[in-house]
Amino acid sequence: xxxxxxxxxxxxxxxxxxxxxxxxxxxxxxxxxxxxxxxxxxxxxxxxxxxxxxxxxxxxxxxxxxxxxxxxxxxxxxxxxxxxxxxxxxxxxxxxxxxxxxxxxxxxxxxxxxxxxxxxxxxxxxxxxxxxxxxxxxxx
Numbered sequence: 001x002x003x004x005x006x007x008x009x010x011x012x013x014x015x016x017x018x019x020x021x022x023x024x025x026x027x028x029x030x031x032x033x034x035x036x037x038x039x040x041x042x043x044x045x046x047x048x049x050x051x052x053x054x055x056x057x058x059x060x061x062x063x064x065x066x067x068x069x070x071x072x073x074x075x076x077x078x079x080x081x082x083x084x085x086x087x088x089x090x091x092x093x094x095x096x097x098x099x100x101x102x103x104x105x106x107x108x109x110x111x112x113x114x115x116x117x118x119x120x121x122x123x124x125x126x127x128x129x130x131x132x133x134x135x136x137x138x139x140x
Contacts, residue, residue: 008034008035009061009134010034010036010061010063010064011028011033011034011036011063011064011065012063012065012066013037013039013066014042014043014046014068014076015066015067015068016041016042016072017068020124021039023125024066025037025039027130031131033127033130033131033134042072043071043076043079046065047079047083050086053089053090060089060090063093063094063095064094064096066099067079067080067099068098068100068123069102069107070100070102070107076100077110080096095137096117097117097118098121099121099123099125100121100123108120118136119136
């Protein structure tokens with residue numbers, strides 16, 4: 001899948017592991033999935049970034065959020081809870097993929113049960129799995 005020039009996805013990566021962030025960003029760019037990648041090491045920074053769109057009047061792009069589950073302070077599930085408080089425009093234009101190395105059955109069950117989660121991808125991110133998840137969105 002190559003980036004559609006008319007509707008490129010903006011990627012937001014949220015993970016407390018800076019090595020994973022670096023690897024995932026490079027993978028997305030090298031595979032030409034998107035050139036638009038913004039990374040955050042914690043949930044609070046990501047939520048502040050998302051809330052700036054409403055405050056500044058900037059147009060929010062079609063966005064794929066790659067979200068880690070296990071993080072200190074606020075985790076991926078906390079992000080999902082706060083995400084529902086954001087504007088409808090942001091919620092409608094965002095698709096959230098959990099990206100986790102967690103094998104915890106509880107984490108996976110909670111992720112599958114959350115209506116905001118489109119897909120669950122394993123760490124480290126695999127290009128084929130990411131493209132498959134993106135294609136599933138396109139062909140819905």
